[in-house]
Amino acid sequence: MLAAVYKVTSVNGFRAGWQGIPIYLALAGITGRVANCKVILRENMLTLVNPVRSHSLPKTAIRRVSVGDDGTLEVHLDKDRIVPVFAFGGSLIDHFKGSSAEAQRRISAWLGSAGAESESKALAPQIHWTRCPAADASLVLCADLSVAGAIWMALTGN
Template identity: 25%
Template sequence: MKTQGKRRQVLHRTSFVVLSALFTTGFGIMALGFAVSMLGGVPPRGPLAVVAASLGVIAFCRRITGSRIVLGPRVLSVVNPVFTYEVPYRYVARVGSDRRGNLVVTTREAVDIRSVGFAGSLIDHFVGSTDRAVAELKAALAEPRDLRGDSRPVRRWTRSWVADGCTAGMLVCIVLAVFANA
């Protein structure tokens, strides 16, 4: 787990950063290698399928490993693979973990928001990164903040430029593979 900055804190698992770099680099090199092999006259259907699969793995891994919690000036953001929840601090009722070790932010409207970035796991049972994240969140929420404003909790689609670009590239490769040698 790592925090950055004074105005804006980002909580995420360090292992997610390492895994993201490994998967992106490894599968990116593989996709590039097969893309280059098509320049040598290899029939494109097979290499295009491998490039599409590699881009799909990168997109999936980047979405999962991009999960984090951001403490902004006025909003607590829980960034999950598909949705990002932005909760103004005045709407945060409770931060804790459930019996399975998942980090849960409960709003004043009794909505539980679970963080994929701090979901319970066997390793976390021994390492305790979720418990440390809960303690950091509670300490950050106890700090005096400007609670003015009339915004309400918002759920929106999570943007991940690398994952979205890889997904688009994967779809292009699939279409090209379907029509290759046709």
């Protein structure tokens, strides 16, 4: 992407070339958020980091784990609530590699293991915004540069 911005700038000038920079920053921010997705198993807590929202689930709140029809790993809670796991979203690679099924086996084994039940009973499932500083900075820079560039082009327009 940087090479494309450089090429457009060298052929058409900076006025046209700078416009690729916010696109690059937006793609880097979105890609960074997706790459940040993961599943974290702790002694009595399962943390699901999705692109926008993360879920901290105590062991006692989880009823079961399954792989949906589309290959997405799903964590089932009480009251028929289901939390999809973006990190195991049933991609084409997963179809051949079976990573969602492997994650399901590991989490099911973790659920069946003895843990600190008394500590986790006091905890409730929590949902919070996913923090990804590098991706968020990229998206903020994209917005700032877009606004500044639009103002600059409006003031120097021909």
